[in-house]
Amino acid sequence: MGGLCPCGERFAATYELTAGGEAAARRIAGDICIEQTVEFPADLITRPDIRGEVFGRIESLEPAARGRWRCRISYAVELAGGELTQLVNVLFGNTSLKSGIRLVDFTITPALGQAFPGPRFGVAGLRALLGVPKRALLCSALKPLGLGAAELAGLAHDMAIGGIDVIKDDHGLADQPFCRFEARVEAVAAAVARAVTNTGKPCLYAPNVTAPIDRLGTRVRFAAQAGAGAVLIAPGLVGLDALRSVASMTDVRVPVLCHPALQGGYAAATDAGMSHRVAYGLLPRLAGADATIFPHVGGRFGYTADECLDLVDGAIGPFGGLKPVVPVPAGGMTVERVAELARFYGGEVMLLIGGDLHRHGPTLAASCRTLVAAAERAADERREPPPGPGL
Amino acid sequence: MGGLCPCGERFAATYELTAGGEAAARRIAGDICIEQTVEFPADLITRPDIRGEVFGRIESLEPAARGRWRCRISYAVELAGGELTQLVNVLFGNTSLKSGIRLVDFTITPALGQAFPGPRFGVAGLRALLGVPKRALLCSALKPLGLGAAELAGLAHDMAIGGIDVIKDDHGLADQPFCRFEARVEAVAAAVARAVTNTGKPCLYAPNVTAPIDRLGTRVRFAAQAGAGAVLIAPGLVGLDALRSVASMTDVRVPVLCHPALQGGYAAATDAGMSHRVAYGLLPRLAGADATIFPHVGGRFGYTADECLDLVDGAIGPFGGLKPVVPVPAGGMTVERVAELARFYGGEVMLLIGGDLHRHGPTLAASCRTLVAAAERAADERREPPPGPGL
Numbered sequence: 001m002g003g004l005c006p007c008g009e010r011f012a013a014t015y016e017l018t019a020g021g022e023a024a025a026r027r028i029a030g031d032i033c034i035e036q037t038v039e040f041p042a043d044l045i046t047r048p049d050i051r052g053e054v055f056g057r058i059e060s061l062e063p064a065a066r067g068r069w070r071c072r073i074s075y076a077v078e079l080a081g082g083e084l085t086q087l088v089n090v091l092f093g094n095t096s097l098k099s100g101i102r103l104v105d106f107t108i109t110p111a112l113g114q115a116f117p118g119p120r121f122g123v124a125g126l127r128a129l130l131g132v133p134k135r136a137l138l139c140s141a142l143k144p145l146g147l148g149a150a151e152l153a154g155l156a157h158d159m160a161i162g163g164i165d166v167i168k169d170d171h172g173l174a175d176q177p178f179c180r181f182e183a184r185v186e187a188v189a190a191a192v193a194r195a196v197t198n199t200g201k202p203c204l205y206a207p208n209v210t211a212p213i214d215r216l217g218t219r220v221r222f223a224a225q226a227g228a229g230a231v232l233i234a235p236g237l238v239g240l241d242a243l244r245s246v247a248s249m250t251d252v253r254v255p256v257l258c259h260p261a262l263q264g265g266y267a268a269a270t271d272a273g274m275s276h277r278v279a280y281g282l283l284p285r286l287a288g289a290d291a292t293i294f295p296h297v298g299g300r301f302g303y304t305a306d307e308c309l310d311l312v313d314g315a316i317g318p319f320g321g322l323k324p325v326v327p328v329p330a331g332g333m334t335v336e337r338v339a340e341l342a343r344f345y346g347g348e349v350m351l352l353i354g355g356d357l358h359r360h361g362p363t364l365a366a367s368c369r370t371l372v373a374a375a376e377r378a379a380d381e382r383r384e385p386p387p388g389p390g391l
Numbered sequence: 392m393g394g395l396c397p398c399g400e401r402f403a404a405t406y407e408l409t410a411g412g413e414a415a416a417r418r419i420a421g422d423i424c425i426e427q428t429v430e431f432p433a434d435l436i437t438r439p440d441i442r443g444e445v446f447g448r449i450e451s452l453e454p455a456a457r458g459r460w461r462c463r464i465s466y467a468v469e470l471a472g473g474e475l476t477q478l479v480n481v482l483f484g485n486t487s488l489k490s491g492i493r494l495v496d497f498t499i500t501p502a503l504g505q506a507f508p509g510p511r512f513g514v515a516g517l518r519a520l521l522g523v524p525k526r527a528l529l530c531s532a533l534k535p536l537g538l539g540a541a542e543l544a545g546l547a548h549d550m551a552i553g554g555i556d557v558i559k560d561d562h563g564l565a566d567q568p569f570c571r572f573e574a575r576v577e578a579v580a581a582a583v584a585r586a587v588t589n590t591g592k593p594c595l596y597a598p599n600v601t602a603p604i605d606r607l608g609t610r611v612r613f614a615a616q617a618g619a620g621a622v623l624i625a626p627g628l629v630g631l632d633a634l635r636s637v638a639s640m641t642d643v644r645v646p647v648l649c650h651p652a653l654q655g656g657y658a659a660a661t662d663a664g665m666s667h668r669v670a671y672g673l674l675p676r677l678a679g680a681d682a683t684i685f686p687h688v689g690g691r692f693g694y695t696a697d698e699c700l701d702l703v704d705g706a707i708g709p710f711g712g713l714k715p716v717v718p719v720p721a722g723g724m725t726v727e728r729v730a731e732l733a734r735f736y737g738g739e740v741m742l743l744i745g746g747d748l749h750r751h752g753p754t755l756a757a758s759c760r761t762l763v764a765a766a767e768r769a770a771d772e773r774r775e776p777p778p779g780p781g782l
Contacts, residue, residue, distance in 0.1 A: 004537055004569045035691070038535030039561055041746045050537035078568055079536065083603050085628040086565035089652050093562065093628065096655030097686055097722075099693040144429030145470070146395055146441035170430055171484065174477035177469055178395045212474050212632050213604050237476040237484065239630025241603050261480050264487030265664035266656035273656035295488055300426070302490040331488075355432045 005053040005076035009109035012074040013091045016064055018100035018271055025069035029058050032073055032101070035094050054079065068271070070104070077111050084116060084241050084287060092274065104275040106282060108320040118322030120247065121255045121290040123348045126326060129229075129255070130165045130202050135379035136342050137350035138163070138371055139257075139291075139328060140357055142188065143170035149184040153191035155364060159357075160195030160203040162368020166291075166350065167192060168232045169208035171259045181207070182222060189226040206230035206257050209246065210238050216246065224252040230290075231255075236262030240287050247288025257328070258289035267307070276307045281314020285325040291350055292325045296341065299332030308344075316348050328352050335360060335371050342378035351375065396444040396467035400500035403465040404482045407455055409491035409662055416460035420449050423464055423492070426485050445470065459662070461495070468502050475507060475632050475678060483665065495666040497673060499711040509713030511638065512646045512681040514739045517717060520620075520646070521556045521593050526770035527733050528741035529554070529762055530648075530682075530719060531748055533579065534561035540575040544582035546755060550748075551586030551594040553759020557682075557741065558583060559623045560599035562650045572598070573613060580617040595620035597648050600637065601628050607637065615643040621681075622646075627653030631678050638679025648719070649680035658698070667698045672705020676716040682741055683716045687732065690723030696735075707739050719743050726751060726762050733769035742766065 015032060019025035033056030034042050045051060059072040080087035092103045108116070119125070127133055140159050142152045156167050167188075175181040185207045192205045205228045209219040216238065223231055231254055235243045247256045258280075266274040273279075276294070284292045292315055295301030297308055308329065316324035329341060330352035341351050353371060360367035406423060410416035424447030425433050436442060450463040471478035483494045499507070510516070518524055531550050533543045547558050558579075566572040576598045583596045596619045600610040607629065614622055622645055626634045638647045649671075657665040664670075667685070675683045683706055686692030688699050699720065707715035720732060721743035732742055744762060751758035 031691075037563065038537060039563060039745070040535035041750070044746065044749050045535055045537075047537070050535060054535070054537040079563075081565040081567040083565055083606075085601050085603060085625075086563075086567075089563060089565075089601070089625070089628050093625070093652035096627075096653050096659075097651060097692050097694075098655065099659065141430075144431035144436055144441060144445070146429060146436075146438070146445040172428065172430060172470075172477070172480060174472040174474055174480075176472040176477075210476050210480075212476060213607075213630065213636050215474075216604075234476075234480070234484070235630075236487075237480050237630075238632055239604065239628075241629055242633075245604055260488060261484035262487050264489065265658075265660070268487075268490065268663035269656070269660035272659035300422075301488050303488075354430070355435065358435050359432070 004049050005078040007077055007111060009077040009111050010074040011077055011109050011112055012059060012072050012107045013103060014070060014072045014105040016068050016070050016102045016104050018067055019069050020067070022061070025071065026058070026061055028101070029061055029071040029073065032056060032095055033058060036090055037075065037079060039094065077109050080112070082115050084244050087112070088240065088283070096273070100271050102272055102275060103278055105277060108286065113320040113322065116244070116286050117288070118285055119288055119290045119325050120253060122323030123326045126255055126290060129204065132165055135375040137165045137326065138375055139166040139168060139350050139352040140164050140368070141168050141170045141352065141354040142173065143354065145170060145172045146178065148179055149187040152179070152184060153187035156188045156205060157191040157195050158364040159368050160192045161199060162365035163199070163201060163372040164203060164368050166204045166206055166230060166257070168206040168257060171208050171210065171232060171234050171261050173208050174211065181219060185223050185226045185228060189228045193227055204229035204255065206232040208232045210234045210259070213238060213242055216242055220246050220249065220252055224254055229254060230257060232257045232259055234259040234261040235284065235287065236260065240283055243284065243289060244287040255290040256288060258284040258292045260294050276303065276311040277314030280311045281325070282319060285315060285319060285322055289325050291328050293328040293330050293352060295331030296329030296333060299330070301331045312345065324348055326350050330354070335367070335374060338371065338374040339378045339381070342375065342382060346382070395440050396469040398468055398502060400468040400502050401448070401465040402468055402500050402503055403450060403463050403498045404494060405461060405463045405496040407459050407461050407493045407495050409458055410460050411458070413452070416462065417449070417452055419492070420452055420462040420464065423447060423486055424449060427481055428466065428470060430485065468500050471503070473506050475635050478503070479631065479674070487664070491662050493663055493666060494669055496668060499677065504711040504713065507635070507677050508679070509676055510679055510681045510716050511644060513714030514717045517646055517681060520595065523556060526766040527736070528556045528717065529766055530557040530559060530741050530743040531555050531759070532559050532561045532743065532745040533564065534745065536561060536563045536567070537569065539570055540578040543570070543575060544578035547579045547596060548582040548586045549755040550759050551583045552590060553756035554590070554592060554763040555594060555759050557595045557597055557621060557648070559597040559648060562599050562601065562623060562625055562652050564599050565602065572610060576614050576617050576619060580619045584618055595646065597621035597623040599623045601625045601650070604629060604633055607633055611637050611640065611643055615645055620645060621648060623648045623650055625650040625652040626675065626678065627651065631674055634675065634680060635678040646681040647679060649675040649683045651685050667694065667702040668705035671702045672716070673710060676706060676710060676713055680716050682719050684719040684721050684743060686722030687720030687724060690721070692722045703736065715739055717741050721745070726758070726765060729762065729765040730769045730772070733766065733773060
């Protein structure tokens, strides 16, 4: 409770690091305390308030598997200055550039929870909007890139008729000359609205609003006015704070889907970068995403079951009182895997199945009905609590 | 020159990938062509215009070292839709999530060079602004975090008196309660202006404008009006497109320094992520950064000499006619290493020396004079063209 950081709250980051022994590990942890705060030779800093309040503080250090150590370092909440950009910087900014150190977890404080209240909807909010109380939520994507607005609208209409809950743009649909953003959003939103009038079952369209930051707000407002009902944004392309800015708009309140494009680097190195829990769970959740898309094990991408469970725990496990961000396993999923996916993830999940719906038949709407039926069967069959932490 | 992509220009990305043989490598390269564009089962796409114009195209495939293959894939310029966010998505969005594939290089086309004209100043522009025709440019940083505006202003004054060319905020200075952005920028800019009046030698102050995106433009304009003369921004924290938006403002035209915070994940895995050339050279340059800060070999961080040279080649080598972005080696550099650094980087460089200046004496201004003298000596001694590509 000093003069620089009087609030007294501290948030904490957990790092895994490579070290030959406890003394070496403690030295590296001490370096993190300095690098992430003053970034200045510690011996040249004599002021006790800076040393006591601004330096990071080692809260614990313990051995982990295979020559790794797990250390928890706390920081005064004032260092983040109430800004997500700076909060993330304190957690991992410069240390991300060092080899052998991985950010695997972090906590927030009540003050941070007020500044970053997290998802507005989460799973309960999405279920209420969609009128789906029990089965896994279902999402599909409008593609391929190259189709025009009318063709994509036709696909969206059939998906909504078939009972899909959330229809998202492929994240490669931006504002290409052959498929302009505004024309696409108007056509697809109108087509989905027609289908919903027909079926009586709610369906949200999530256009991809990932865009240059000077056009982002305009696109979100255009989408909302067109009746899209949700938006898709890729923070790896436009910045996590851009996602936060969309999720906290006061004039537009729609669910925000987070897409993982370009974020692979963070998770690729197992001894550096960020854990899946942090990159695809905690950070999107803190920024206010309502759903977080990621590659499920066994699809086109290489994530493991453990990585997916780690991610899900970050998405829906306890985290400063924030609502869960709905996990959305994706990346080459198939209708045949619905029961397996539902077992793996339990109730709080949205399954994203894209291209495979076009392999079934006889029509796209019929494929979607098959998918919905499979998800309902899986929900009926789910008796036991599913495996995995926090589920 | 079809109906979807009539312009006919194609940009190309080079990936290194792991494969057991040429057939496997070609299969992976073919997957990239699909993943980065239509993201849809290729066999379900029959339209010849989408297959011919929208699919990525393998331009070359050749073996690289140790079981790796190097493949060059081109994409129609229309796929980027004139947006940096989507251009980066086409280059590496989903493929960043796959293991064993690294983005190591890319080219741009005339249309992209018009949309993204790169640095406004570059090395020649910075040299002209600073009145330093020959020696390495010199930069230092205001720190530690915890000091107030008046104390930082005192440091900046002494650095400017001592002849430092560019004084930047530590990238951890944001808008903390003990050092508010506006108070700091006003105090430091005024202190630097007083020193410049005294010495007659230009000096730019680069406050850290990395901020929530809804405050970014306000901070840049405040800094410019206060007379700061430059800005510092970390695209890893706020997004590469935010850097572009600052570098292309029409009412504010100041040099933009790019800070690498949080970008370590991209470069950490040697078989995935992005090369140093791409992450710290080409991308900041394309976005319009005038200088790019990165950890030089032998400091507190683990980059190698080869990685630094790869980066520098991306920063100043030929790239679609764009001006060079000045390399700024940093990360625990010392006054004693100036001659070595100047030899390593040659003429187009800005050396960033932070904490070490506070170890010399008898005053900070005297330390800075020692640094300037060392850089001048190194420039006089430079006879031979330095080693390394593109230098």
